[in-house]
Amino acid sequence: NAGVTQTPKFQVLKTGQSMTLQCAQDMNHNSMYWYRQDPGMGLRLIYYSASEGTTDKGEVPNGYNVSRLNKREFSLRLESAAPSQTSVYFCASSPHPGTPVFGDGTRLSIL
């Protein structure tokens, strides 16, 4: 039972490089989310998608773009990475209504 799968698990980028974080869920959930986790700040919502074909900004969307490719997949793109985007990124999905199930996270370092 895979649940929510995030790739990659670790990545190091140089400032200005671009990257896409991938997320897929196999639970037929309608809603999907991207969070970032920084020390002392808990998790903060970057973007979410309530259903296939829709996306909305969360608390900290600047510097990011998302694509809800289909019901299973929700990707997060950094067009021009900055050191402030060094963080652990979590993808989650949930039924609607329901409680999110989280992936294992991606540790991203930007030098």
Add this chain to the structure above:
Amino acid sequence: AQTVTQSQPEMSVQEAETVTLSCTYDTSESDYYLFWYKQPPSRQMILVIRQEAYKQQNATENRFSVNFQKAAKSFSLKISDSQLGDAAMYFCAYRIGNYGQNFVFGPGTRLSVLP
């Protein structure tokens, strides 16, 4: 804006003892849900317990229980008979209604369990 506060950045408990983690939240909504998530060193986010604001009865899940004080906007987590595997970061979280998209998380409490 909704906020969640966890005033204890770190706590420790002796194995087999009981510990209580504090959480307060600020909202003007009447329909909301509260959660405790556990994050072990593996980095997984694991749901521990949830509480519907309209329910007066405190939620329990085995050794985990909450003390929900709606008027005081307080939602503490009690862990009984602490085990080494309980060592983790614990996050309190809040969501408006059952369809709300945004979970607001507190900053977390790091719990150590001493053998």
